[in-house]
Amino acid sequence: MLFVRACAPGPPALFCFLAPRIELRTARSGGATKMPRLTIAIDGPAGSGKSSLAKRVAQTLGYLYLDSGAMYRALALKALREKVALDNSLALEDLARGTHIELKPPTPEQEAAGSKNRVFLDTEEVTQAIRTAEVAQAASRLATTAGVREVLVAEQQRAGAGGGVVMEGRDIGTVVFPRAELKIFLEASPEVRAGRRWKEHQEKGEVMTLAQVLEEVRERDRRDRERKVSPLVRASDAVLVDNTAMDVEETARLVVMLAREREKELSTAAGREL
Ligand code: CDP
Ligand code: CDP
DSSP, rough: OOOOOBBOOOSSGGGTOOOOOEEEEOTTTSSSSOOOOOEEEEOOOOOOHHHHHHHHHHHHTOOOEEEEEHHHHHHHHHHHHHOTTTOHHHHHEEEEEEETEEEEEHHHHHTTTTTSSSSEETTTTTTTTTHHHHHHHHHHTTTTTHHHEEEEEEEEHHHTTOOOOEEEEEIIIIIIIIOOSEEEEEEHHHHHHHHHHHHHHHHHOOOOOOOHHHHHHHHHHHHHHHHHSOOSSTTTTTTTEEOOOHHHHHHHHHHHHHHHHHHHHHHHHHHHHH
């Protein structure tokens, strides 16, 4: 059985799925109106800045942050360890059904070291272990299996139900939350994306040339875009944001502004219905 416990920082585990609702007094009605809490979907290719952006936006808005890619990575790590062939769909689906994955907020030390979600695989912490190029490649191979996606998507939908969530991945705006109130498709040039990843590898003391990282990123992008099930594609109603020349803060400011506008639109529409 696969389980994702996604907790916003602060509340005890018991309340993990209970996103706090903000109560507002509107001048018009004088009554209490609930400020809408959006579902924000962020999709894009490897290294485009999804996790950094999603985490920052969630912090600013007081939303839950969920990294769907971490789930594919955790399962891939288990498949590699248990030597399950990455083209054996039935075995991979069985593995997914028999796996327990938890996402939790990082400790302050982990946060300072760049972790955005803590990841537990069958109770073992694998936050760092899943961040290798080998696991990334295995994740993108295993992610082509329809049965695996079915299991993980159901968990993602359950974890994000109720709104007040920023989820990032490849198919969030198209498959996981097709009715998300705000969808962002994040892009950056392959060279810049590879450069960002290469820097991360350098900082961790992993020896990889920039050319190797670029090749890894290109191969994964191609597989993610060309697979039959839930390929990486921009949803028709997603806002395309190219952050090749933008830093995380600038990109987050833009997305928070879009989110506030959507919150206001929905709140006004709800007010009209009162
Ligand atoms: O989640 P995804 O693979 O899309 O990217 P990320 O992990 O958020 O970002 C990869 C690296 O690029 C991180 O080290 C970010 O700090 C960095 N980055 C950046 O330098 N400028 C941006 N606009 C976005 C991310
Ligand atoms: O951080 P980065 O963008 O490099 O990758 P990730 O988000 O951690 O995802 C690793 C792999 O999982 C991707 O290359 C995809 O193949 C797969 N994935 C997916 O298929 N669907 C998602 N919603 C998230 C990740």
